[in-house]
Amino acid sequence: MSNIKVIIASDSVGETGELVAKACLSQFNIEESDDVLIRYPYIESEDNVDDVIDLAKSKKAIVVFTIITPELRKYIKQELVTENVPSVDIMGPLMNILEGQSEEAPYYEPGRVHRLDEDYFKKIEAIEFAVKYDDGKDASGLDKADIVLIGVSRTSKTPLSQYLAHKKYKVMNVPLMPEVTPPKELFQVDPKKCVGLKINPVSLNKIRKERLAQLGLKDTASYANDKRIQEELEYFNEVIGKIGCPVIDVSEKAIEETANQILNHVEGRLNIKG
Template identity: 35%
Template sequence: MARIHLHLLSDSTGETLEMIAKAALAQFDDSEVLRHFWPMVRSQQHLDRIMGEIAANPGLVFFTLVNEETRGRLEERCHTLGLPALAVLDNVTDALEAHLGQEAKGRPGRQHRLDDAYFARVDAIQFTIAHDDGIAWEDWEDSDIILAGVSRTSKTPTSIYLANRGYKVANIPIVVESPPPQALFGLRRPMVVGLTTAPERLIQVRRNRLLSLSQSPDTDYVQAEKVESEVKYARRMFADNSWPVIDVTRRSIEETAAAIINLYNERKASGIKGPVGPKPI
């Protein structure tokens, strides 16, 4: 198995750099990558301290540094050590400069400045946390997206991920014995998305959850016939209300969120609104 050190240096939070590295590494199997993350690198003194660690653990160096002196020093030191250093956004920035006919503004962390979009994202996160697991359903009309699904279909983590992208999200568990509020079936503004999964996979996830809580796995919560009935009940509700459905069986949280965002954008572009009247089960 190949084993390498990967150093990620950013002049901001490094979120973008981490996502790029993660996406690239997903293309390679049978490799052990030791990631070293260095955010907020905005001075040569800070860089010099980091270079000691890089020299002790030589490997690949990916960076997003806009300060010419800092990045120049990094490239020089890496060249001396015989290490490849790649500015991962340079090609994208160069292409945009050429097509837009203007020079990029080299301000560290520019994409993370405290603008209206930042505060909108904070507002979305606060809203989403306050509307988890069916709480405060009276405010659902203020949501952008509502996720519905049986227990352990990744509703909460997907909601939080979407909130970090700026969407106000509420989620509601679909329980046979306790139907959702009637308000869910008459919403106009939010897009309701049904999350489902294969019963076998759901049983496995639920069983692991019970074991992690030191609870007995011998309950209806993981009983095959019971779980299959739950999934069918939820699917019937989704179909009766014409809600889009996403099967999360083999999807990561990021993949599920990306599919939801695509649905949301398509709905927004078409001007489609929610159902006029309820179709509860």
């Protein structure tokens, strides 16, 4: 294992830099521990920059920075070079291109991506919506939802709903099991906004066994039983057939990947793999 340290230096919260760093670090055999990433948010003065550079030198760290104001960006770049600290400017290259193409000057306001505008409140509303209408608790959500996810237990319905909520979609999810008749509204809702989440029985069995272990239950419970799973999946196919909506396979897929497919379907966005 390598002794790598990365400082995320930002004039705002530092989320963007953190995501880039995590994506890169995931390519190396490094344990995700608090020791690798060091956050240094809300940089607003040359003193703060000097602190970051001192910290980087003492920790032998790489500095990944997202600094918007031109003076401070210039200062940090210059100091990083002078002090010989390896660093990456995350926003600079794209900012430069955009400045060249835009007819107006940028705002240069740190944290503007978090401004409390219409989009922000739409996102908050979508997050609350997904919590409120999770697990099909209230069929009145079906009408209001932008996307309805339908699947048996343990097909990532809840985390998928939340992920899509962060993209400002109001998502309701409806669990299916043979013993419970789904709300009649499910068959009246526009099938274009419905997506079935299918999963292969082997993956589902594995996930459910892990879930039972986590809950301290034996894996002989019918929940993780092959016959039971078969029954549930058949019931799923039957209901989805009636609704007439597309089905996405979630087996062994991360929510980010499944969500990407759902978005392609819902938005009719470019999807080269069909």
